Amino acid sequence: MYNVKIVETAKEHEDAFAVRKQVFVEEQGVPLHLECDAEDASATHFIMYEDNAPVGAARLRNIVDDAAKIERVCILQDQRGKKLGALIMREMEKYAISINKKKLKLHAQSYAIPFYEKLGYAVTSPEFMDAGIPHRAMEKTI
Incomplete structure (x- = not known):
């Protein structure tokens, strides 16, 4: 059984x-x-467990009053293909709504754009490099 929670x-x-x-x-x-990075200190971190084993993680940062940025979404390689990325994203969205956010932004690795599009995110930038990996900015109104 998989469980997503805010890191405490x-x-x-x-x-x-x-x-x-x-x-x-x-x-x-x-x-x-x-x-x-320095943003880790102020971010809200999420962890996903399968029973007691960590299998996924992400963080959410406030960027302006009504918007937050989703970052560092990851699932261990042997756990991919089980819709766990969508599960952690839904939990982060629920939390963002609970703290009165209206918009979520993220920088998606370009290969992952279809994953985020299925969750309702739209591309808002041309491709750019971050840590040597191609990315595109995306956002969603919640």
């Missing part, structure tokens, strides 16, 4: 960062200093 404890924080490190640093080659 040091252990949950460590679990979220372990998933992010495995996906972004080890798998995709993003330098650690770019993956773990």
